[in-house]
Amino acid sequence: MMDIMQLSEDTYRIDDDRVRFFVLEGTDKAIMIDSSMNNPNAIEGARKVTDKPLEIVNTHADRDHIAGNGAFEKMYMSPAEQPVYRENGGKGIIIPVKEGDIIDLGNRPLEVIDIPGHTPGSIALLDINNRVLYSGDTVQSGIIFMFGKHRNMDTFIESLKKLEKMSDRFDLIYPSHDRCPVKPDIIPKLIEGAEQVRAGKTEGREMDLFGNKVVMYRFEYAGFFCEP
Numbered sequence: 001m002m003d004i005m006q007l008s009e010d011t012y013r014i015d016d017d018r019v020r021f022f023v024l025e026g027t028d029k030a031i032m033i034d035s036s037m038n039n040p041n042a043i044e045g046a047r048k049v050t051d052k053p054l055e056i057v058n059t060h061a062d063r064d065h066i067a068g069n070g071a072f073e074k075m076y077m078s079p080a081e082q083p084v085y086r087e088n089g090g091k092g093i094i095i096p097v098k099e100g101d102i103i104d105l106g107n108r109p110l111e112v113i114d115i116p117g118h119t120p121g122s123i124a125l126l127d128i129n130n131r132v133l134y135s136g137d138t139v140q141s142g143i144i145f146m147f148g149k150h151r152n153m154d155t156f157i158e159s160l161k162k163l164e165k166m167s168d169r170f171d172l173i174y175p176s177h178d179r180c181p182v183k184p185d186i187i188p189k190l191i192e193g194a195e196q197v198r199a200g201k202t203e204g205r206e207m208d209l210f211g212n213k214v215v216m217y218r219f220e221y222a223g224f225f226c227e228p
């Protein structure tokens, strides 16, 4: 079930099961950031809040972010994410976006920031004028999936460090899972946790997650599911 909440005059979050996507409006057009886990009709949620021309950008192509992509012919995405998108059954034409590109909704520029690690083509979007960062799964207070084929803890940590360096450009972070918003001060905590995990300095707990054997590292502010 799609649960629509207005965050500001021209910004909405739509929560669907354990993930959320966003609808942002500018003066010329609107955009969906991701398209839900279970909802091929996610676009109908967006249509309830905007009648502007509607585009879509994906923070990454894990299955819980692309269910409603089929309603679009074209989607903005990092070209590095294409293999993940196709593996997960994603269709349509990818409009490649990379570091520093601007998607302008009309008086509302969104800056693309490459943040590989969670997936090879993960991106964040900086809503420059509103000082909000849309972080996908990379920055969040939930347990971040870092097991399986496309994950890379080293590049994940580098991406977090890059976001930390530019954190004077945003006041709030809107992630795809768990609490929303979170504050930028979660970023150094995630870096510390991820570095502890990488160095084997913290105790995890083996468990079964949807049929995958994983190790869960739980910190006070967030956590990681990693390869055993």
Ligand SMILES: [Zn+2]
Pocket: 019, 062, 064, 065, 137, 176, 177
């Ligand atoms: Zn996700």
